[in-house]
Amino acid sequence: MKDWFPLTSYDFYSYLACGMVFLIGLDYCYTSGQLLRHDWTVFQGTIAIALAYIVGQIIAIPASMIFEHWLVRNILRPPAVVMLSEQQSRIEHFIEKFLIGRHYSPLPKNVIHRIYNRAQEETNLSHTELQADVYEVIAPALVNARNSQETTKRIDFFRNQYSFSRNVSFSSLLVFFFLCDSSFRLSGKVEVNAILFSIFVCIGMFVRFLKFYSSTSAEVLRSYAKQHKL
Numbered sequence: 001m002k003d004w005f006p007l008t009s010y011d012f013y014s015y016l017a018c019g020m021v022f023l024i025g026l027d028y029c030y031t032s033g034q035l036l037r038h039d040w041t042v043f044q045g046t047i048a049i050a051l052a053y054i055v056g057q058i059i060a061i062p063a064s065m066i067f068e069h070w071l072v073r074n075i076l077r078p079p080a081v082v083m084l085s086e087q088q089s090r091i092e093h094f095i096e097k098f099l100i101g102r103h104y105s106p107l108p109k110n111v112i113h114r115i116y117n118r119a120q121e122e123t124n125l126s127h128t129e130l131q132a133d134v135y136e137v138i139a140p141a142l143v144n145a146r147n148s149q150e151t152t153k154r155i156d157f158f159r160n161q162y163s164f165s166r167n168v169s170f171s172s173l174l175v176f177f178f179l180c181d182s183s184f185r186l187s188g189k190v191e192v193n194a195i196l197f198s199i200f201v202c203i204g205m206f207v208r209f210l211k212f213y214s215s216t217s218a219e220v221l222r223s224y225a226k227q228h229k230l
Helices: 009-030 042-075 079-083 090-100 109-123 127-132 135-145 149-187 192-226
Strands: none
Touching: 009 042, 009 149, 042 149, 042 192, 079 192, 090 192, 109 127, 109 135, 109 192, 127 135, 135 149, 135 192, 149 192
């Protein structure tokens, strides 16, 4: 963001946008679209933006816990774990080939070998211990990546994108539930198009989250392997 802009890129992508999606969806379902009126004053607009930012901060908590830390780390496998594995499952192959395009499959064996060798040197852990807890590899790899300005820029870009995608996906999921509740419990009129659109955005942005999350992990691990001298 420009120096004069009061929010950082991370703030704008990760919090403000998803907060707006949530508030507009809530407003559409329960208050007849008051937020979509055209007669905003500067003060009202400022309050709305501040509220969206605050709500976005709050939404980021369950979005991270449910999508990133539960769904990706328990139901699926984190991209870094997949990259350091010996093989790829069918669902991982499908995700990489048909949804995100790349970075959700094992790295070449020689690259994995360099990564583990360097991690052993820096952590004093055995190869078996590192394999048992891949995050012991990721931690020093991330520290290493931050030592390069160019790598840091790429990581920050991917982080902004995957945080934005994750949070908007979760906001859209909440809007989906609002629409279902509003349709079946309050209005009696099923908002089919709105419901389908909200779930489409939720799934689409979750796929984008996986893509940029995988790109972040790939950048960190490849940088770690690249700088290791055999």
